Every structure is written in structure tokens, then in C-alpha cells.
Amino acid sequence: MFGKRTDIKPKSAPAGVSDTAAGDRDVAVKTSPPAPPPPAPAAETNMEPIGGDNARSEQYYQIKTSIFNALIDTVDLAQMAALETEAAREEIGDIVTEIIAVKSLVLSVSEQQRLITDICNDVLGYGPLEPLLARDDIADIMVNGAAQTFIEVGGKIEKAGIKFRDNAQLMNICQRIVSQVGRRVDEASPICDARLADGSRVNVIAPPLSIDGPSLTIRKFKKDKLKLSDLVNFGAISPAGATILEIIGAVRCNVIISGGTGSGKTTLLNSLSAFAANDERIITCEDTAELQLQQPHVVRLETRPPNLEGAGEITMRDLVKNCLRMRPERIIVGEVRGPEAFDLLQAMNTGHDGSMGTLHANTPREAISRIESMITMGGFSLPAKTIREMIVSAVDVVVQAQRLRDGSRRIISVSEIIGMEGDVVISQEALSYEVLGENANGKLVGIHKPGEAGIPKFMEKARYYGLGDKLAEAVEQLNEVYEREKPKLLAQIVR
Numbered sequence: 001m002f003g004k005r006t007d008i009k010p011k012s013a014p015a016g017v018s019d020t021a022a023g024d025r026d027v028a029v030k031t032s033p034p035a036p037p038p039p040a041p042a043a044e045t046n047m048e049p050i051g052g053d054n055a056r057s058e059q060y061y062q063i064k065t066s067i068f069n070a071l072i073d074t075v076d077l078a079q080m081a082a083l084e085t086e087a088a089r090e091e092i093g094d095i096v097t098e099i100i101a102v103k104s105l106v107l108s109v110s111e112q113q114r115l116i117t118d119i120c121n122d123v124l125g126y127g128p129l130e131p132l133l134a135r136d137d138i139a140d141i142m143v144n145g146a147a148q149t150f151i152e153v154g155g156k157i158e159k160a161g162i163k164f165r166d167n168a169q170l171m172n173i174c175q176r177i178v179s180q181v182g183r184r185v186d187e188a189s190p191i192c193d194a195r196l197a198d199g200s201r202v203n204v205i206a207p208p209l210s211i212d213g214p215s216l217t218i219r220k221f222k223k224d225k226l227k228l229s230d231l232v233n234f235g236a237i238s239p240a241g242a243t244i245l246e247i248i249g250a251v252r253c254n255v256i257i258s259g260g261t262g263s264g265k266t267t268l269l270n271s272l273s274a275f276a277a278n279d280e281r282i283i284t285c286e287d288t289a290e291l292q293l294q295q296p297h298v299v300r301l302e303t304r305p306p307n308l309e310g311a312g313e314i315t316m317r318d319l320v321k322n323c324l325r326m327r328p329e330r331i332i333v334g335e336v337r338g339p340e341a342f343d344l345l346q347a348m349n350t351g352h353d354g355s356m357g358t359l360h361a362n363t364p365r366e367a368i369s370r371i372e373s374m375i376t377m378g379g380f381s382l383p384a385k386t387i388r389e390m391i392v393s394a395v396d397v398v399v400q401a402q403r404l405r406d407g408s409r410r411i412i413s414v415s416e417i418i419g420m421e422g423d424v425v426i427s428q429e430a431l432s433y434e435v436l437g438e439n440a441n442g443k444l445v446g447i448h449k450p451g452e453a454g455i456p457k458f459m460e461k462a463r464y465y466g467l468g469d470k471l472a473e474a475v476e477q478l479n480e481v482y483e484r485e486k487p488k489l490l491a492q493i494v495r
């Protein structure tokens with residue numbers, strides 16, 4: 001059915017292809033250089049088991065490369081990629097089976113199946129990344145050049161056991177990913193943000209900037225975004241703490257979610273914004289759209305990088321400024337990283353209550369100084385005190401997320417900004433997380449404890465929204481549980 005498909009002869013089977021083209025669906029077979037000599041038959045016939053999903057042997061990669069090259073020499077992959085996925089997979093499966101027969105490779109049925117799946121993934125999808133992309137338990141995929149890939153599972157980073165044929169194949173896959181959102185990555189523009197079709201967030205940084213080959217980072221998209229109730233189930237927040245957060249979201253407190261990288265900020269932003277009322281007009285601004293708001297009236301905006309000529313960039317600041325002309329009720333900024341901090345504070349200060357944003361900082365206090373320095377570095381010549389006053393009147397609550405050393409993610413503090421004393425911003429904790437120690441399984445044991453001030457300042461807002469009693473009950477419950485459970489937890493501590 002494909003013009004190029006001919007009788008498969010062992011002689012032509014391992015035809016070489018240019019490294020850059022290998023594995024790319026746009027490969028035009030006619031551009032292949034002359035075939036190098038076929039690999040030594042010994043390597044093909046005396047095949048040892050080729051390993052499970054996490055451990056493909058060197059021999060496996062050699063065999064795969066030789067079959068892949070034969071396949072490229074046999075069919076027009078560009079046409080193949082244009083087929084329906086299922087039909088293309090079937091076709092590739094048939095041809096690979098033929099190649100295996102012609103080359104007299106000895107493979108078990110399951111090995112052959114695995115090989116076919118891998119080759120299909122190379123031709124039609126994202127190659128070695130496919131099995132990782134298919135796994136729901138992976139939070140991040142981090143590819144550091146062709147030979148090394150790490151994944152984050154359950155809060156811990158581990159080796160993925162996959163590798164790419166070479167950096168050229170990896171670069172091709174990166175190219176394929178970013179071209180789907182109309183971007184490109186190459187030596188001239190080696191940094192690129194993109195998104196997979198399933199919504200996963202992607203960053204590529206290519207040589208010469210990344211020294212050991214392209215570096216690809218994927219934050220896997222969770223189809224079912226974690227809700228506050230899931231965070232309770234994971235122990236990230238206690239049930240009473242979750243009620244307090246729910247009230248913070250519902251009564252339109254202005255919130256900054258602070259935390260280290262991968263600490264769960266976006267997840268928290270998503271779950272907090274879920275408590276916005278259905279009749280509110282919400283505008284979200286993100287670098288790569290990750291939020292999944294369920295409300296009916298949401299406008300989603302995304303920044304745009306400059307084009308090759310360096311023109312056409314739309315920054316986060318542009319978006320946030322524009323938002324203000326869109327009659328928003330709440331503005332949600334995925335990640336505050338620069339001068340848009342000023343515009344977000346302006347929005348918070350001008351009646352867009354319930355606005356939220358995340359930023360990278362390790363403590364609530366650091367979050368405040370980060371905002372201050374982002375504004376200062378943005379070229380606003382305002383005295384430090386004025387900026388702090390602005391922060392105090394804009395931000396109601398800072399929620400701090402953290403990934404603890406055992407891999408668990410916790411909400412470690414909910415702080416209210418209550419005012420200024422002289423030049424200093426004063427905050428008080430509504431709740432915090434106390435790490436008690438480590439249990440016999442090496443897991444950290446801790447408990448959410450109430451803040452010293454008792455009733456939070458946003459009680460006023462809660463009352464206004466008819467949630468005063470609910471807040472008072474939650475605070476009481478937080479106290480009760482802390483007193484009751486702490487001694488039991490302390491009994492579990494081994495060090």
C-alpha cells in the first residue's frame with residue numbers, strides 16, 4: 001500500500017539513515033544515504049531476553065536500530081504517519097514481523113510485541129517517552145540528553161530506565177512536540193515552552209545551551225486534577241485545615257501561594273480557585289495553561305514567546321494589564337515571576353477580590369520579599385515602604401506548600417498579612433505544619449497545628465459571606481485534633 005514497500009531483503013534491511021532523520025515521521029526514505037554494512041549476525045541471532053519495561057539491554061537497542069533502519073528503507077514513514085494510528089500500527093507491526101523473519105532474528109512473541117510497540121512509538125509518537133507518558137503515577141519526566149532520563153514518582157526522583165538512540169532522535173522528538181503548538185527549537189532559539197496534546201507542560205533547552213544534549217522536562221498533566229479532598233486524603237492538609245482553605249477561596253481573600261519547585265503550588269491554586277462562585281467572571285493568565293477551572297465563566301489567557309526575529313512577545317505583564325480591561329472579578333496568575341507582580345497587586349487593590357497567584361519562595365516571609373524585589377527589579381521606582389504597604393493592603397493570605405524530604409507534599413503554613421509595624425510587614429499564622437519526627441518506615445510524621453492568634457483576621461470576610469460559624473468550627477476542630485492526635489503521633493516516632 002505504500003509506494004516504497006518492496007520485498008524485504010536482508011541485504012537492504014539495515015539501511016542507514018541520517019542520524020537526524022531517524023525516528024522522525026517526516027523522514028523521506030529517498031534521502032537516506034547508502035547502506036552501511038549489516039550488523040554482525042551474532043548480535044541478532046543469539047539474543048538474550050531483552051529486559052522488562054524498565055531495563056532494555058544494549059543488545060535490544062542494537063536490534064531495534066537495525067530493524068528500524070530496515071523499516072525506514074522499506075516504507076515512506078511520512079505517509080505512514082498520516083494514517084489512522086491503529087491502521088499505521090498494524091501496518092508497522094506486519095512489516096516489522098516480516099523484517100524479523102527475513103533477518104532470522106530469534107525473538108519470543110512478547111519480545112517481538114515489545115519491539116513493535118517501541119518502533120510504533122518512535123514512528124508515530126514520542127518514542128521512548130511513550131511508556132512514561134502513559135503512566136499516571138509519574139509527575140515529572142526529566143530527560144537529560146539521550147542516555148539519561150529521570151522520573152518523579154510519589155515525590156521521589158528515580159531513573160526511568162529508558163534511553164534515546166542518540167541526541168538527534170531526542171532533538172527530533174523535542175521538535176515534534178514544540179511544532180505542535182507552532183513553536184520551534186533549534187540552535188537559533190534553543191529554549192522553548194510547549195504543551196503536549198494532553199495538556200502536559202513541556203520545557204526544552206537544546207544545545208549549545210544544554211551541554212550534554214537536549215534537556216526536556218515534562219510536568220505530566222493529571223487528567224483528574226487533585227482536589228482539596230484529595231490533598232486531605234494524602235495528608236497534605238488536615239480536614240479542618242481544608243475547610244479553612246475552602247473558606248479562604250470562597251470569601252474572596254486575595255491569596256499568594258508560595259512554594260519551591262514542584263511543591264504543589266499549581267495544584268493548590270487549582271483546588272482553591274474551585275471554591276469561587278459560579279457566577280464570578282474569572283480570568284486566568286499562565287505561561288502554559290495548566291489550570292482547570294470548573295466554573296462556567298472563565299477566560300483563559302496564555303503568554304506568547306517572541307518569534308524568531310525576536311518580535312511579537314506577549315508577556316505575563318501584558319496579559320495581567322489587559323485583564324483589567326476585561327471586567328474580571330477574579331484574576332488568577334499561574335506563576336508570578338516578574339513585574340506582573342505589580343499589576344496583580346494593583347488588581348487585588350482595585351476591587352478584584354479573590355485574585356490569586358503562585359510564586360517560588362521557601363517561606364511566607366520570603367514570598368513577601370520576592371514580591372517586593374520583583375516590583376523593584378521591574379523598574380518601578382517606588383520606595384520600599386510604599387511597595388510593602390501595597391502588598392499589605394493587597395494580599396490577605398499566603399499559603400505555603402512544601403515537598404518534604406521524604407517526598408510527601410504538605411501545606412506547611414497558612415499566614416495572614418495583618419499590617420505593618422514601622423517598615424516591617426506583620427503576618428500571623430492561621431495554621432502551620434509541625435514535623436514531629438520520623439516513623440519506623442522512614443516517613444516523616446507531622447500534624448497541622450492552629451496558629452497562635454486563634455480566630456483569623458479573615459473571620460470578618462467569612463461572616464460577610466455567611467461562613468463565620470463554619471470558620472469558627474474549623475478553627476476549633478483544628479485545635480481539638482491537634483491536642484488529641486499529637487501524643488498518638490509522638491508515640492510512632494523512632495527518631
Ligand SMILES: Nc1ncnc2c1ncn2[C@@H]1O[C@H](COP(=O)(O)OP(=O)(O)OP(=O)(O)O)[C@@H](O)[C@H]1O
Nearest residue numbers: 139222231234236260261262263264265266267409
Ligand atoms: N499534596 C500532594 N500530594 C501528592 N501529589 C501532589 C500534591 N500536590 C501536588 N501533587 C503533584 O505534584 C506534581 C507537582 O505539582 P504542581 O504542578 O502543583 O507543582 P508546582 O509547585 O506548581 O510546580 P512548578 O514549580 O514546577 O510549577 C503534580 O504531579 C501534582 O499532581
Ligand SMILES: [Mg+2]
Nearest residue numbers: 265266267335
Ligand atoms: Mg506550577
